[in-house]
Amino acid sequence: MSSNPEPVVLGKIGAPYGVNGWVKITSYTESVEDIFDYSPWLLNRQGEWAEIKLVKWRWHGKAVVALLDGVENREQAQILTHCEIGIAPEQMKDLPENEFYWRDLIGCEVTNLKGYHMGVVDQVLETGSNDVLQVKANARDSFGKAERLIPFVTEQFIKSVDVSAKQILVDWDPDF
Template sequence: MTEYLNVGKIVNTHGVQGELRVMSVTDFAEERFQVGNELTMFKPGETKPTKVKILTHRQHKNFDLITLENVYNLKLAEELKNSELKIEKDRVQALPEGEYYYHEILGCVVFAEDGSKIGEVKEVLETGANDVWVVKDAKGKDQLIPFIPSIVLEVDVAEKRIVIEVIEGLLS
């Protein structure tokens, strides 16, 4: 069975020519929405995904605006609202050492250097300077762990295990 990774969600239309407003959830929007690229679209309520081809791509404010092959007017575009755009997991390129995809970090268990379990990564926040991992601890409380070398000592995505240095004031 093919595994997919989210790259964006069609949140609205833009104009009357079939352009779609996409909320991107990928660090590689230029590559994912490149003209000629194929993505897999999952429409709400439908079980079978559809292959779609990107005809145009541009950025506008915080959105990616795309047009798709055979979607050439507002009526056709409106039918695609809330659809998820995904890419096959095996089409994702390897990242340089020390960089990770969100799907690799989510679900990892975070431990302190002494081996004590802190919790599980449930979300990744982009702050501009560095990512911050939201870790739910045993009490259900969110702990914010900055992804910086002085804090994050070891990441093993295969084992879903992260080791951090717990400095004073890091955990609440």
Template sequence: MAVGDRSKASSKERVVLGKITSVYGVRGWVKVYSHTEPMDNILNYNPWYIELNGRVQAIEVDQGKRHGKGLIAKLVGCDDREVARSYCGVDISVDQGELPELEEGDYYWHQLEQLNVVTESGVELGRVDHLIATGSNDVLVVRGTAQSIDKRERMIPYLPDQVVKEINLEAGTIRVDWDPEF
């Protein structure tokens, strides 16, 4: 089952867990969009890593909390609106080793992204581009590649044992029970 943080892997052994979206108030607080589940789990990680002006830097979270339907955070050293504005639009990442270990058969979303999707009969459907949470189950968004049967985008429900038959991280594949015509 795909569980936990809906995160994206980065190339430096860090995982993107969210984004600073905008400023909040005049005292340096920022609004945060979180890929974690529940969303406020992102506040459990410290420091956050951001790329600002082409340089990766660690920032520490002083405070954070739910606010309405989202999150807000106060960063150490960020005491006014203009400093906070400089952080808007940056991804928040953490060291991959900071993520909790999952039980066997559970995967973080970033582990499934970029895996090749093959039917049980060996037809290559494409590569997992990203996942979508729909409420009832997650969905694999599979985009065609040069090696796949066609260039179509497919939405395949992430239903272990029903549709998703095997995930092999070492081989980089997901085997599915799925009609290539669908």
């Protein structure tokens, strides 16, 4: 898969469940069961991505378990523990206008309304109230900042996002 874009990680395989090859699933999707809307899955085993098909899944209490093609016993399931579950980027669902996947915001240049270049989005953090952009500041930041945390609150702080141009315009003081 080296010539293809890096898979989008949607979750990971947990511990085996039972003796017939079922595994617990940790989903990073908005709703736990949304991970099962994607097929085929790619599993990352020791740095190598390989396609695997989902046979079936079910709820187990508040969690989900799944049976994967070719996994027929507890020992085979154990080998997959902690493997990341991914999909090809082109499998991602289209979003409504003005909604973004976090992965699309990573690497965006952040500029404030006065034209000051704040830095580049390094990651997006989930907090209880709203998401937060972690912006890695420029090497020559005149305010001595290494990073900035900017709440992703549209209209108030986030004025515009142009994912194709990798630009985010914010109403944020560079001294914060």
